[in-house]
Amino acid sequence: MITPPLTLGALEAGPVQFDEPIWLILIPVLWLFVILIGRKSIAGLDRNARWVALLVRLLVVALVAGAIAEPHSREVSQTVSVTFIVDESRSIPNSRKAGIDRYIEDASQTQKKPGDRLGVVTAADEAYVQALPSTLVNQMTRQFIGSTDGTNLGEAARLGLAVAPEDAANRIVLISDGNETTGSLLAAAEAAKALGVTVDVLPVSYDYAREVIVESLLAPATARGGETISLRVVMFAMSPAVGRLLVTENGQPVDLDPDSDSLGYVVELDKGRNVIAVPVAPKRPGPQTYEAIFEPIGGLTGEGENRRVSGSADTLIENNRAMGVTFVGAEGFVLVVSETPDESQPLIDAMLESELRPELISADRFPSTLTELNRYEAVVLVNEPAYNFSASAQDNIRQYVHDSGGGLVMTGGPDSFGAGGWIGSALEDVLPVRLDPPQKRQMPRGALALVMHSIEMPQGVYYGKQVARAAVDALSRLDMVGIIEFNFAGGTDWVYPISPVGDTSSVKRAINRLNFGDMPSFDPSLNMTLRDLKATNAGQKHVIVISDGDPSLSRSILSDYKSAGISISTVGVFPHSTRDFNSLRTMAEDTGGTFYPVNTQQALATLPQIFIKEAQTIKRALIWEGDPFSPAIANLGAETMRGINSVPPISGYIVTADREGLSQVTMRGKEDDPISAQWQYGLGRVVAFTSDATSRWGSAWVGWDSFKQFWEQHVRWAMRPSGSAMLRLNTETRGDDTLVVVEAFSASGERLNFADFKARVAKPDGTGADVEIKQVGPGRYEGSLDSSDPGSYVVSLRYKAPGEQPGQIIEGSAQAAVTRPFADEFRSLESNLALLQQVAQVTGGRVLQGSDPVAHDLWRRDGLTMPVATRSIWLLVTLIGIGVFLADVGVRRVRVEPRAIAATFRRAFGASTSTAGGQIDSLRAAREKARQRISDRTQDREQAEQKAKRRFELDPDASVNTGPVALGGEPLLKDKPKAQTPKKADNEDEGLSRLMKAKRRAQEEFDD
């Protein structure tokens, strides 16, 4: 909107508001003009008509000017909407919840007026709307509240603001203990203030007289093999208590007291903080996770010998655990992940011969945490597809390499690299080759169609979109993808017609628009998909259907799919009955696809993997297979190729492309495709070998003399170096930061100076950050990292230092772990009244005392600004102005004469009320009058015709002929001159004189 240069504030005039009132100045100005002009232009009208015409013109001008001034109608809302934010986290005692429900219901019944609204939002780990603000809601309702292991009051408050209706004054009532474990309630309060929403708080108060909390388990950051370390368990007791302390190491109980039958210590706790030291000897290398658990026995009363167990020691057992991690030095551990142990055996044997310590597992046993993964110095993925790894596992691998300095070796096979669905994965950027090769090297592309049906489960739409994105991400740019669903506005139709994936932005926009309509029948979507896939130029064509199996299905269409060579895989999600899976199973079986039943929450988590796996069905095009050839050595100087001048032939590999940057390709295949490449990624190193290490594509390799040398050099190059120096790492928590202290010694025990450290920390949220390590004393180095978020932090260091001999360089690495306890729901032993008071103060709300809803009067109008709804009415005002303008024309040109109308009525209906003689007399009179009128009109017309013939000749009766014309009855002007033959003007002076005379007469009438 273009704003006029001069503006005033909005002007309110009763129910109308003018946003640009400056334009109203036009009204008096234009009125003046209208009056001045009107003195002449409507001078010929009779007195009443002139006034009416003038008033109409003034009104028209006022309406037009008013329309220009942007008029809006104003409606002040009388409604108050109260949204309750109810803390459902586990810190709220269950015994209080019934009272909260009753409070809301009582408040609604006693205080809520007709038209007022009530809404409910719950706060726990995540916030959910339980009931939108509505006049029909009168009580607390709970649908899905999610995990209650945390409290995010800030998110709940923002959600409460988001659902606040615009046409009502809004108040939020927060019912909580004020203990938040994540998010910021105060920041949300500021947002509420900005929106003019007050937040009243109803504190849920509690305290625990008898409570024990295990606050933390302090474990040394690093330890050497065989060393006994001292764990320190920090516990806080509200009152003296006795209980048993248990410690587990990597999930296995540690026998703390070998002399007794039980596994733990019996410990007596004084009121306040207690620290108990527990010596343990790690049994294996790598990261050791310890957990301390306190099992209460009872409270303690009395002192000294009079001390006795009395009553309970603890109220909440959920806060009786704490964890810590220690790194125990380890060398040579390599994790090999393969689904085919037999094929991987030559590789394992080669590593064993090289004095490495390979550990072979399948992907389903892959370490679930970064800490566990850090036990290994390198990870080798042998022909592993992406769908075998959860999203978090893929993130862990990326972080393991980038931030922890671990090595990664990915070897080829038909399920690896681009053909294994790694395109778009977290590892895509980690690898030294591009998985999505350019067009010139790409084989016939694939086409994938997704048929999306409604997913009837909590967060079904969210999951549906997630899996669609996962599938699209696994495709390459030139592959084709299409998405079809049932939409209420258009029936079954393509949300994204089958077309190239490109940079995925447009297809992801389409995915965001998905609404997962309830498809009554599969047939329209399968018919459209078949028709359009047939018309698509693609090598592999595949369809994925996700549904609850409810829609009807015509089997005849499946044979059409089969004959067209198009497979359908089906994913059945939470069916009404497992029998509903029958049609989905048939669909897959008849067309050569796969059926995946998903009817548990656990299976639900595998949905993205299913879609990635299915999407890669069309990725076979990335596999090159043909006559064996020996890859060309591209970089003889590479450390990994030392002593290797030629390699045996291979008969297949996955097509990839060179990656820009510091990637080093050491072997090349057809059309210079990379066969082997390597690079440094963050702190870690990565090797990609796109052919395979088995007899499938490399049968000649297994018997090759340099097979062991080749793989030893590649794996050792990627491995995290241990180094010959000895580092002692300690960590200290200082507020939100952690201080990393490194003491470095050479192999001979001398302090190691001038070492160059490169350190990174892997944070619990999956991100990493550099840590600057500086020397602060002889052999002593320090750095600081932000550890404000709860969870485990893994610090990895790589160093280079001058050795004791001239020119000698010492290189190596070390790791340490820091555990920041979670802001557990049960760490708080009393409500955070201060925060709640602050929120009320910021937003102008109240701290509600007691639990009487009547006294609280939650729907009261005091302190609320009632919203005003405005509706633009400029068009309406303009149209009224036009209408009045037309009426103005009518007033001047057409005149309704009441007496004439009455006479007409009399003539028309008089027969019923008069005698026959009277009727005849009336008819005669009327006929006579009509004759006279016709005669007059004829004479007038003749006069007018004669005047028209006399061009430029002035007529003293001009004003009479331009006056209004009556619809009936007598002529309008009483002093209408009788018809007469016009005299021809003798000269011009006489004509002018007559005109002036006529004008003067009109002016006098107007002035009267």
Place this chain on the structure above:
Amino acid sequence: MSNRAGHRGVSDTMRPLMRAPTPARVLCAIGAALVLLGLTACAESEAPSGPIDVRAVLGEVGRAPGQFVFPRAMTSNDGSLLVVDKTARIQRLDPDTGAFIDGLRTPELELGKPTGLCVAAHPSDPSRSALYVADTHYHRVLVYDLDTDFSQDPTQPVIPAIMFGAYGTEPGQFVYPTDIAVLHDAKGRATRLFVSEYGGNDRVTIFDITTASDGTPTFQPVSTFGAFGIAGEEADNQLVFNRPQSLVIDHERQELLICDACNHRVGRFTLDGELVAWTGSPNHISDAPGDLSFPYALALLEDATALISEFGNSRVQHMDLRSGQSLGLYGQPGRGHGQLATPWAIEVMGKTAYVLDSGNDRIQSFRSPIRAAGGDR
């Protein structure tokens, strides 16, 4: 908070004008009005199917009494509406205000919720009314007493005194029952019950209702007709259905009307299951007048025409089931006032039609072109 509602709902063609300075807009409006005045004298417009001229909007999304979560079936009884939604609550509502009167919840809901409702004479006592519920995903029919089973708490599960059916494809068994229709005799007694179903066993089963001396009713399956199939692909003389979604009995003409939803047609049958005629065809599923797209329900009018709610076209169509002629269209897809999203059901009481606007979680009422057919309880 100020609500500039006047700028909402502006079409794309109007946007440049709405961005222009107000004086320009006013002048443009004056000019446009004059042009329109001239044009309207000589132009005659043909209005397409537009929003319904709504009398009242009943209900909204939510789980409180009077709110819905995707309502899927509706019927009427004695001046009130009965609606079941995806919370398995059956609510009785005031048809003028939508106010909650009473309700109940079906006994189980984990596997799915009912999709068919029918009010008819109670099988044990013709002087009382009963609500017959197609409990679709539990493969059974529930019969509630409308006088005694309903309460002020619609979330309260109520096990009816009469229920029958089990999973299966034998006569008397159901895969997924979709709707129920009850035939009355001249004395108002329920004598015959029709149940439609889908899920590969797409057919209609006819039950005879007999009542023992102690009032215990028996539902005896006497015949079934139809089988799953795509219209146009069936063998000669084979009667196929593809999701027969709803049933209505035309007592006056002694016909059974069936919405064969996924075959996009409505069938007229004798009360013994003999086909009289189809209206609509899977070969014509556009939004053109006369075509049907997933007709989910119909309401019979007193001149034997019907209002049909089309799930696929998100509209209501007034059709003559004898000639197949379209007599009027009501509504268009959308979320706004008078617009519809996947309507599942339609009901007419007197001269007022109620369309169950399922995708928008509400009921919208409008003036029916013809009064409702008599004979419904």
